[in-house]
Each structure stands twice: as C-alpha cells, then as structure tokens.
Amino acid sequence: MKAENFLRIAVTQALEEFFPGANVPVEFQATRKDFEGDITLVIFAMLKVIKGSPEAIGNQIGAHLVAHVPEVSAYNVVKGFLNISLNDSFYISAFQEITSARDFGVAAPTGRALMVEYSSPNTNKPLHLGHIRNNLLGYSVSEILKAAGHKVYKTQIINDRGIHICKSMWAWQTYGQGETPESTGLKGDKLVGNYYVKFDQVYKEQQKELLSQGRTQEQAEAEAPAILAAKEMLRQWEQGDPDVVALWKTMNQWVYDGFEQTYSKLGVDFDKNYFESDTYLLGKKDIEHGLAQGVFYQKEDGSVWCDLTDQGLDQKLVLRSDGTSVYMTQDIGTAIQRMSDYPDANGMIYTVGNEQDYHFKVLFLILSRLGYVWAQNLYHLSYGMVDLPSGKMKSREGTVVDADDLIDQMEQTAQEITENLGKIEALSKQEKTDLFKTIGLGALKYYILKVDPKKRILFNPEESVDFQGNTGPFIQYAYARIQSILRKAHQEHSSLLSEKPFENLTLTDKERALIKTLMQYPDKIQEAAAAYSPALVANFTYDLVKEFNAFYQNVSILGAEDNSLLCFRVYLADMVGQVIKSSCALLGIEVPHQM
C-alpha cells in the first residue's frame, strides 16, 4: 500500500481530533533530499482553514502519527513542513510487493482507447531530423499511454497526393530516363526526393528566363512551363488518367519502401495507415451537416465559413466558393471517419509541429461545435523545431539533415567512442555492430525525448553519445553493468536466489532512497501519460540510474556479509534493471546486456 494512502487516513483522523468539523486539505509531497524524512505533509496549505502556528500543528500531527501509525518511525518539523520518516519494514514490504508484481508499473486496463497519429510524411522527399522527433514522440507517447492502461491505435496519414507529388513525378518523367531504385542503388524516397529538387531547379530557371523577358515575379511563377505541367498532371490524376495513376503508384511505392526501412531502423510502427488519396474528398458532407446545424454560415459567393470570433479567433474558411475543400475540410472529415472506423476509440492525439498550433485549436473547436462527444478528448502533441549546432534546418537552403544519414552517423559515433573505451573486445563482430546500433539510436532517442516536447531542441550528435551525464548510453551502461552483476550472482549464488528471506534487514539510506525511487515508477507513468510527455519518463530513468550508482558505489553487492543481505541486494539490482528496461521501452530505447 502506498504510504500516502494510510498517512492520509491517519492525518485526517488527527485533524478531526484536534480541529473537529474543519475540512482541512491534506497535501503530501516527497521530502527534499537535504531534509530528514521520506514524505512531507505541507502544513502551510492547512492554514487557510485552521488557525495556529504551523510548527505547533506540525508537531501535534507528527506526534499523533508516531503514536498511531506503526510504519511511521519519526518526524521533524521545519517551518510549515512536517517531514515523516518511515521505518524499514515498510520499505521492505513495499519492495517485496514490487518484486512480486507482474509488469510492475503497467496500469490495469482502463477500457479507454485512443488513436495516436504521428509521422504523416509527404511522399515527395525523404524523412529528415524533424520527422525523427515527430516519430520518436508519437511512438513513445503511444507506449506510455498503453502502459497507463489505455488501448492505443497508432496511425499515420500518408500525404500521397497533391501538387507537390506531381512535381517530382513530372521531373522524373522528363529527366529521369527510366531510373529506378534498383538501377541507381538509391533508396526509393531518396530517388524521388532528388527529382523533387530537380523540379525546383528547373522551375527556378524558367522563372528567371521569364523575368528577363519582362514578366513580373508573380506571372513568372504562374506561367513557368514546369508548374503548368505539374498542374496538368494533378488534373489528370484527379480524373483517373491511367498512365498518370500508374506512374503515381510506382513512384509512391518506391517512397513507401524507403520509408519502411527508415521506420524499421527507428523502431517505430503503425497499426493503421491512412492515405490522403483516399480521404481528401472527405469532409464536404460534414460541412453540409454543419451548415444545416447552424455551426457554419455561407457567404454570397458560396464559400462556407465558421465564425470563431466569440472565442477570440478569426473567421475560418471550411469550403471554397467553388465547392472544393481546404486542409481544414479534410481534417474535419478524416477525424470523423477515424472515429467511426474505430468505434471503441474516444479520442485522438495528433503529433504535429507547433507551426500548426492554430490549425488544431480551430479544428478541435469546430469538431466540438459539430457536437462530437469525443472532441473534448483531442490533443495536439505540439513540438518545437530541432536545431543543430551548425545552424538552423531550412529545406530551401539544403541544410536539412536526412534521417538515414543521421542514424548512420550516430552509429558511427557510437562505434568510435565505444572502441576508445575498449571494454567490448570479447564480443563477436555481429554483436558489436548490433551494439553500436543500440547505443547510437539510444543516444539519439534519449537526447530528443528528454526535452519537453514544446521546447526547441539544440541537437548535438557528439554530446548525445557521451557515456557520462544525462544521456542514453549512460543509462544503457548502467543496465549492462547490472546484467553483469546478475550473471555473476546466478553463477556463484544461484541457490540463494530462489527465496527472498530479507524481512529483518536494516536498510542504508542509499537502499531506502533506491526503493523510494522505484516505488514512484507507476505514478510517473500516469503523470507522463496525463502530460503526454516522454521527458518525464526519461528524467525519471536518469534519476533512478543516479540513485543506483550512488548505492552501487559504496556497496559490494556480491560481497555482502550475510546471505540474506546479499540476496536482497541482488534482488534490488535486478529490480532496478527491470525498471530501467521497462522505462527505456516506453521511450523506444533498447538496452544491451553487455557494453
């Protein structure tokens, strides 16, 4: 049982005794490290309801707790804080509870189902560093929500249609000379991306020429043959022209194959893919319904709008005067579609960059005005840009960091650093390359996920692979070390480990602190799920590792004086390892058995 629960009961009893009838708020928090105690009751918070000096009230309650609650061993009062110390038998039984729990930390099913959308790439260019943050966040939040007891459907919408797709199609058709991924040895997304770039070059040149012939910039942009050709192609695609559709299918397949490789390297996956080419006509019907309901209004030219000025927002167009849809129309339609595809789901999380904050604010508002109950369970998982020390990423200037290149670079950096440390000579070649992948990706993932999603990231590849400090490899290293201890323990003391005879131990501060941290794990998952923030999990894991290192430093786990102590320490190390592994899994990070 959690300490907070039985303490709350006892404190309420004490208050009832000292201040009958008063409805006093009981607020606990973890005791800060520099103070004696395990859990702290905040007396200040009570002063609004009851009168008196906080010290006196704290002492009164503290004395009552020591007298009536067997788990409470001592207390002290500092200003308005009552610090409560719990005895070792409480910690030991709490620890036993943890070790015997299956899937410690994972909550019981809540019966809720949610859909998480992430990645959602365009099929005209390869994935870049920004997508990596998106993918890592979306995947990790999905795992965290699952651990918090929800059912999760991971999904992406593939933006496989539109003028940008036709641009690379036209460029390939015109300049490609039949190149394929096989003939060039390029990943499909790279090949297609090259033609997207090619289009832009040609387009720019044509504009320059038109400008020199005296056209305005606007005219040049509109009249360049390349853009006209791409537009024509889009028209043909929409009419189902067989040749264009065939080309579109072929080139998109190249891109999907390329994306699949990148996803699999990143370790992310999806339960369901939506394609914009299937869904881009959705939403019009819903606009009509909304119009009938009075949620929208129509102007004389026939365009349809939503008036959000009463919410401090603007008027928002939802259907053009020619009856065609805009981005918002599609998003309204797909949201409704998805919720009917998955009737058990009653909410969605959209992992999309913060440049679309406004869009999603409006989208959610409109959906709720349309009367969908699930509209209140929509969340925009908004994240900031990723910058590099070398400067900002701008696709126009070609300073985009390609996702595959970055992953390769991370593995290579991991290799250099690991080999320099020289602890892995015993491993086979295959084991080594696997290890470098694990470390390189772990570094990348941890570095990105440890930062609050909302904030911009400055990503420094070198720093991220550091084996010291708040980094992925540091955590992985701690795990590997624990595994090595456990291997030895099982070799040398296997008979001892079958039972857990550690009832009457006296714990050290370090051991108590470690158990305390372990006990927080389930709450951390809930917190992270409520905040949609992998950063909370990441920082918890780091705290746990630090706590373990502090314990490990002054203690010889396998050299304990008596058997039950040794057994206890091995179980403690084992449990720490399990929690590290499990919380790393929530971040999508693998842990190595040796490094």
Added chain:
RNA sequence: GGCCCAGUAGUUCAACUGGAUAGAAUAUCAGAUUUCGGCUCUGAGGGUUGGGGGUUCGAAUCCUCCCUGGGUCACCA
C-alpha cells in the same frame, strides 16, 4: 500589428504544476590517484529564473506591462 509558444549557471536540460536553501549534467578551476596532459575519484566556483510591477504565509511557476527569439495569421497543405 493581433494571437500562440519559449526565455532558468558559460552550455544543454530539470524543478513532482504555488512549496523548503532553484537542481543535474557538461565545461572551467583546484586537489587525489596515475609517469598518460587522455581514464577514474573528491571538492569548489558559477543564478536578480529576460526586466519592472502586482497577487499571498510562499512565485521560475498565477495576473499585468515591457524586452528578445520563434511560430502563425491564404479560397496552400
């Protein structure tokens, strides 16, 4: 210009959502060990939380006005 987000040690990030003396890591410096200047320990310095005002027992956190950076305000997606 309106709206949204961010601003915390030199640097990269925390701070349990209003709690105690704002913490880690990294970099720097000083010791210890090491003949390796690289590895490992120990310790230190480093902060007006962008600035001013306000709210209260108590503010990095809340309200307000400024400053800086980013985003967004299309019949683009």
